[in-house]
Amino acid sequence: MDAGGDEGGRVSAGRSRPGPLTRATDFIAAGLAVPEDADALGRVTGRYSAAMTGYLAGLVDRADPADPIARQFVPDARELRPDPLDLADPIGDDAHSPCEGLVHRYPDRVLLKLVSACPVYCRFCFRRETVGAAKGGMLSPDAFDAALDYIRARSDIWEVILTGGDPLALSPRRLQAAIAAIAAIDHVKIVRVHTRVPVAAPELVTPEMIGALKADGATTWVAIHANHPRELTVLAREKCRLLIDAGVPLVSQTVLLRGVNDDPETLAALMRAFVEARIKPYYLHHPDLAPGTAHFRLPIAEGRIIVARTMARLSGLARPAYVLDIPGGYGKIALNAQAATQEGAGDWRLTDPAGRSHAYREAAGKPHSG
Ligand SMILES: *Cc1c(COP(=O)(O)O)cnc(C)c1O
Ligand code: SF4
Numbered sequence: 001m002d003a004g005g006d007e008g009g010r011v012s013a014g015r016s017r018p019g020p021l022t023r024a025t026d027f028i029a030a031g032l033a034v035p036e037d038a039d040a041l042g043r044v045t046g047r048y049s050a051a052m053t054g055y056l057a058g059l060v061d062r063a064d065p066a067d068p069i070a071r072q073f074v075p076d077a078r079e080l081r082p083d084p085l086d087l088a089d090p091i092g093d094d095a096h097s098p099c100e101g102l103v104h105r106y107p108d109r110v111l112l113k114l115v116s117a118c119p120v121y122c123r124f125c126f127r128r129e130t131v132g133a134a135k136g137g138m139l140s141p142d143a144f145d146a147a148l149d150y151i152r153a154r155s156d157i158w159e160v161i162l163t164g165g166d167p168l169a170l171s172p173r174r175l176q177a178a179i180a181a182i183a184a185i186d187h188v189k190i191v192r193v194h195t196r197v198p199v200a201a202p203e204l205v206t207p208e209m210i211g212a213l214k215a216d217g218a219t220t221w222v223a224i225h226a227n228h229p230r231e232l233t234v235l236a237r238e239k240c241r242l243l244i245d246a247g248v249p250l251v252s253q254t255v256l257l258r259g260v261n262d263d264p265e266t267l268a269a270l271m272r273a274f275v276e277a278r279i280k281p282y283y284l285h286h287p288d289l290a291p292g293t294a295h296f297r298l299p300i301a302e303g304r305i306i307v308a309r310t311m312a313r314l315s316g317l318a319r320p321a322y323v324l325d326i327p328g329g330y331g332k333i334a335l336n337a338q339a340a341t342q343e344g345a346g347d348w349r350l351t352d353p354a355g356r357s358h359a360y361r362e363a364a365g366k367p368h369s370g
Contacts, residue, residue, distance in 0.1 A: 020051045020119065024075065030057050032074045040077035048292065049121045049132030050075045053201050056120060059230060068228045068260040072122055079123060079292035085361055088129050090288035092329020099150055100143040105331060109159035112147055114139050114178055118166040119201040124257055124296040126288035126325070131165055138170065144178065152185050159190040168197035168204055176212035183218035192221045194253065198239045199224065199231040205239040210246045224279060225253045227261050229269040237277045244278050251282035254320065256303055257296045258287075264309035271310070271318040281320035286335060288325060299362055300324070300335060300348060307335075326350050326358055 024041035027033040032052075033041055044050070052073040060070045089095075096105040103111040117133040125131055139147070151157050160182050167175060179191055193213060197204050213220045222243060226232060244250055252274045254261065261267050271281045284307065287297045298306075307322045323332045324340070330352040333339040340360075341349050348360040 020053045021057060022051050024050075027052070027074055031062060032057060032060060032070055037077055040080065041075045044075040044077065044079045044292075048075075048079060048123075048128050049118075049134070051119065051121045053120055055202065055235075056200055059233065066259060068266075069230060071259050072124070072227060072257070073120055074123070076123060076295070078295045081292065081294065083291075083294040083363070085289050085363060086291040086294070087289045087327055088291060090126050090290050090327055091325035092327060093127070093130075095329035099146050101139045102147045102150060104150075104157075105329060107156045109161060110151060110157055111161045111163050112182070113164045114144075114162055114167050114175075115165040115169055117169045118164065119169055119197060119204065122196070124255060124287060124290065124293045126290045127164075128290050128292070138174070144181075148181060148185070151182070151188065155187045157188060159192060160188055161192040161194065163194040166195050166197055167193050168195045168201075168209060172206065172208035172212040175209070176215070179213060179218075179220065180215040183215035185217075188218055190221060191215070191218045192223060194223045194225065196225045198243070199226045199233075199236045202233075202235045202239045205242065207242075210243055210248070213243075213248055214246070221249050221251065223251045223253050223282060225255075226270070226274075227254050227257055228266065229273045232270075232273045232277060240277045240279060250277075250279040252279050252320065253283045253285065254281075255285045255287055256298065256306070256322075258298050259296070262298055262302075262306055264306055264313065267306065267310040268313045268318075271314055271320065275315070275318045281318055283332075284320040284322045286322065286324040289327060294363065297363065299346075300340060301342060304335060324350070324360075326352055326360070328358070330354075330356065330358060 021027050021030055024038055024045050027041065028035050028038060056069060056073055061067045093103045096103050098104050101113045115138045116131055116135040117137065118131055121131065151160060182188055182191055240250055254270060256262060261270060274281050286300060286303055287293065311319050322335045324335050325332050333350060333352060339351050343349050346362050350358045350360050352358060
């Protein structure tokens with residue numbers, strides 16, 4: 001990851017710690033894990049990328065053993081437990097990848113993975129098998145050109161969604177070059193950037209970075225991933241304000257996670273905080289079957305109850321769509337009664353956007369295990 005400038009704002013928390021926490025020993029030294037777990041956590045960080053910015057570490061309430069910020073970023077020995085339902089590629093990116101870095105599942109939009117690194121690594125990441133600085137870094141210039149050729153040759157592609165990895169892990173200069181090249185394609189009207197940076201490493205949202213997001217020929221939208229109202233700090237909200245005031249509309253993405261936000265009060269507070277910050281709630285994702293993330297999952301039936309209770313409290317403006325990505329690459333569906341029907345404990349029947357029916361298995365109603 002390129003070093004970002006820090007002229008855009010001061011990080012008030014965790015300034016004594018210069019780099020992000022990445023090794024088991026870093027998390028232990030920061031008091032976020034216990035020394036007895038050093039071996040297990042070393043195996044976790046050997047298997048899956050780990051990083052937590054000092055800024056996020058500073059948001060953890062050390063007195064709370066179930067702190068929802070720590071739970072999202074601190075490696076956990078439970079990640080080593082295999083679960084029979086785990087899938088290496090839970091949303092089927094590979095099935096729809098016409099060339100390196102591209103996923104083309106819907107006619108009018110493509111995903112483009114510019115970079116495999118993120119400033120932080122969420123422990124529940126659905127792309128955890130492919131994200132990480134060691135997994136290939138930035139897309140090579142040749143691969144980027146091939147992706148541009150693919151998009152150029154298909155006039156149906158109206159929207160290019162930059163994901164990864166986190167596109168804002170790139171330097172403003174590189175991001176600007178990529179976005180300008182994409183926006184220069186006539187039929188591409190929208191560039192959507194999916195990022196966690198405004199809440200995870202807000203100091204990277206500099207005037208240069210904001211300028212890099214905009215380019216002639218297309219409109220840029222930014223989708224911000226945040227899962228708990230405490231992620232929307234004064235600093236994070238200030239960075240969102242700068243983005244919006246610069247003319248970049250923001251939408252939200254949240255993953256429904258056991259032990260982080262699996263209750264209506266927390267979810268409603270999060271959605272309201274988004275709207276107050278001028279971020280339109282967009283998606284609430286049911287957790288994917290990513291490997292080593294079983295402790296973050298909850299049954300769909302429980303998710304539906306939590307979501308119904310959340311929605312009942314909220315203004316229409318604050319309601320996201322509750323969605324699931326069907327394994328195998330069949331697309332996202334709203335988890336409503338038409339698209340998802342329960343056939344037994346842990347057995348579901350899902351109907352994809354093309355009307356095809358798929359069996360889906362989940363763990364049958366495990367109790368909350370912290
Ligand atoms: C989620 C996703 C999109 C974007 O879908 P929207 O519903 O438009 O947000 C596009 N392509 C792929 C492959 C996706 O997984
Ligand atoms: S920021 Fe996104 S891509 Fe990166 S680890 Fe978190 S969920 Fe995965």
